[in-house]
Amino acid sequence: MDVIAGLGQGFLVAFDPINLLYCFIGVFIGTLVGVLPGIGPVSAMSLLLPVTLSGTPESGIIMMAGIYYGSMYGGSTTAVLVNIPGEAASVVTCIDGHEMAKRGRAGPALGIAALGSFVAGTFSIVALMLVAPMLAKVAVAFGPPEYFSLMVLGLSILSFLTQGSMAKALLMAAVGVIIGLVGLDQINAMPRLTFDRLELVDGIGLIPVVMGLFGVAEILTNIEQQVRRDIVQSRIGSLWPSKADLKASAGPVARGTVLGFLLGILPGGGAVISSFASYAIEKKLSPTPERFGQGAIEGVAGPESANNAAAGGAFIPLMTLGIPPNVVMALLLGAFVIHGLQPGPLMMSQNPQIFWGIVASMYVGNIMLLVLNMPLIGMWVQVLKAPYKILFPLILMFCIVGVFASGNAVFDVFVMIGTGVLGYLMRKFGYEAAPLVLAFVLGPMLENNLRKSLILSEGTFDIFVVRPISLVCLLIAAALLVAPLLPALRKKREKVALDATD
Amino acid sequence: MMLRRAEFWGGLFWLAVGAFVAWQGWLLELGTLREPGSGFVFFWLGLIIVAFSTSIAIGGLRGEGPLLGDLWRGARWRNVLLVVLALIAFGFLFERLGFVLCSLALLLFLMTVVDPVRPTISIPVSLIAAVGVWYVLEKMLLVQLPKGTWIEDYIPF
CATH class of the missing domain: 1.20.58 (Methane Monooxygenase Hydroxylase; Chain G, domain 1)
Structure with missing residues (x-):
């Protein structure tokens, strides 16, 4: 009953004309950045974070959420038509989606991607709506040790799932925590690593760091290569899949949806991992696995549903525990904090209009996306034809403007340039930015909860192992950290990373 | 080795x-x-x-x-170097020359020197982008952008 009353209140918020407009802007920009290779939801959300300041908290967060799930929709368009993933979660869609397009079946590929995304998105919202209140009740019992251990688990999973060396991923997480701790000590107000710079007393801003590591670094990486786009030139034709296509896709969509939602809840790269897992499952279950890679519609339907369901699932840890499971959710946490809100177990009781408003807006946004994606494919194709040599200077200018507008400080622009160069070199040397950014956001919470736990336990680490939730989290984290040392597991992990790279 | x-x-x-x-x-x-x-x-x-x-x-x-x-190896690293240098120059000149002039110069530089496009495209795109973004931010969203300490006495708006 509470859920229905809450949802009713949420729809009142979502149908407010200004929130409808913000939702539309969010899903539109989300689709656009999903379509455009080289700019992802993280860059777009960082760019628009300052814009959320001008409206109410719910408007801003509705828009930010729209960018995220909108980008999941948009990514498939580029994957199918250009064979380049618009964003990371669409990597696997390229395999069969582009093959379908080359065989004159771009329409059904795009159609099933949109339909599967819609079904998965809707399911994940319903599940979010039902699971989140239950989890929030449990989360009230969480104390500093549980929070600390959960964050350690989150960082361990992300490090485990990133490509390449785990030592590098863990090193990046440690660096991220340190960058996040620059500024005044939360407990005794002692300046730390500020080098007597007034600009650093409040810490390093999330926006310049993210824009540098993702936006500027991405551009620097792209401009050193000769980008060649193989856009499908033939007519796209009808987007509506045939009866046979729909029948073949029903199972993959259902399985991808459930799998994506469950993996999305886990900290780490839920959307990316779930799309790969879905593809692998569908190939295994198929009576004709040899069709995969040759344009099998199941290879598009499953992964596309999985990545959209994961996008919905990722909201659960943020909304109920206040812990972002991935970089995008970390940015959303930033948007909450900017507005003086703290997502977590008490949010549903203290700010129900925001929680339910976001949930209801996701229903509305999903319908908007379906409407936006089906008839506007032609427009997205035109956008894709814009040469990168014109796009990248504009993206760079938007990065600078976004960073400057967020803090009105040129210092932040220099931070962005610095982290941009660092991010570019990190890519060159094989260091992933995602663990760094997640750790950067979690750093202050991690330190705070560690110190509080030690004060509570009078200096013993027993507090982390005598509490069951904390113990379980730490055991899983330890297992993940030890796993790469075992040769069989190391090979499996490297294979996942290799698949992701391919 | x-x-x-x-x-x-x-x-x-x-x-x-x-x-x-x-x-x-x-x-x-x-x-x-x-x-x-x-x-x-x-x-x-x-x-x-x-x-x-x-x-x-x-x-x-x-x-x-x-x-x-x-x-x-095989990378166009000169482009990377030019973009980084342009960004650093932008950072130093941003408050002195103001948003519009700096952005215009940056866009023209990137579209002329780094990865050249035809002037018939680079000039209008740079102009529209720099002035358009300035107008939206400064006039519509009321975000204060640097006017340029070196030139503010000479601009009428």
Whole structure:
């Protein structure tokens, strides 16, 4: 009953004309950045974070959420038509989606991607709506040790799932925590690593760091290569899949949806991992696995549903525990904090209009996306034809403007340039930015909860192992950290990373 | 040969960073386990970075990973250098020349020198983008952008 009353209140918020407009802007920009290779939801959300300041908290967060799930929709368009993933979660869609397009079946590929995304998105919202209140009740019992251990688990999973060396991923997480701790000590107000710079007393801003590591670094990486786009030139034709296509896709969509939602809840790269897992499952279950890679519609339907369901699932840890499971959710946490809100177990009781408003807006946004994606494919194709040599200077200018507008400080622009160069070199040397950014956001919470736990336990680490939730989290984290040392597991992990790279 | 490995130099860089962070943590005071000080987390994380980076650097010495030169083989690194230099120049001139002039110069530079496009495209795109963004932010969203300390006396708006 509470859920229905809450949802009713949420729809009142979502149908407010200004929130409808913000939702539309969010899903539109989300689709656009999903379509455009080289700019992802993280860059777009960082760019628009300052814009959320001008409206109410719910408007801003509705828009930010729209960018995220909108980008999941948009990514498939580029994957199918250009064979380049618009964003990371669409990597696997390229395999069969582009093959379908080359065989004159771009329409059904795009159609099933949109339909599967819609079904998965809707399911994940319903599940979010039902699971989140239950989890929030449990989360009230969480104390500093549980929070600390959960964050350690989150960082361990992300490090485990990133490509390449785990030592590098863990090193990046440690660096991220340190960058996040620059500024005044939360407990005794002692300046730390500020080098007597007034600009650093409040810490390093999330926006310049993210824009540098993702936006500027991405551009620097792209401009050193000769980008060649193989856009499908033939007519796209009808987007509506045939009866046979729909029948073949029903199972993959259902399985991808459930799998994506469950993996999305886990900290780490839920959307990316779930799309790969879905593809692998569908190939295994198929009576004709040899069709995969040759344009099998199941290879598009499953992964596309999985990545959209994961996008919905990722909201659960943020909304109920206040812990972002991935970089995008970390940015959303930033948007909450900017507005003086703290997502977590008490949010549903203290700010129900925001929680339910976001949930209801996701229903509305999903319908908007379906409407936006089906008839506007032609427009997205035109956008894709814009040469990168014109796009990248504009993206760079938007990065600078976004960073400057967020803090009105040129210092932040220099931070962005610095982290941009660092991010570019990190890519060159094989260091992933995602663990760094997640750790950067979690750093202050991690330190705070560690110190509080030690004060509570009078200096013993027993507090982390005598509490069951904390113990379980730490055991899983330890297992993940030890796993790469075992040769069989190391090979499996490297294979996942290799698949992701391919 | 081993010293030309990218892993070695990457590890060495983070080793220096980790050592510096641990040293800073030590200076900030570690406190006790009952009451950890401001430098507690810095110190231990610094040591963790030292440990990981040492293992990476040793991997480089054993011949793991690509050669440093291979990372930029065939890459248009001149473009990267030009963009970074343009951004640094932009940062220094932003408050002095103001948003519109700086953005215009940056866009024209990127579209003329770094990855050239026809002037019939680069000039209108740069003009529309710089003035358009300035108008939307300054006039519609009321975001204050630098007018330019060197030129503000000469602009009428």
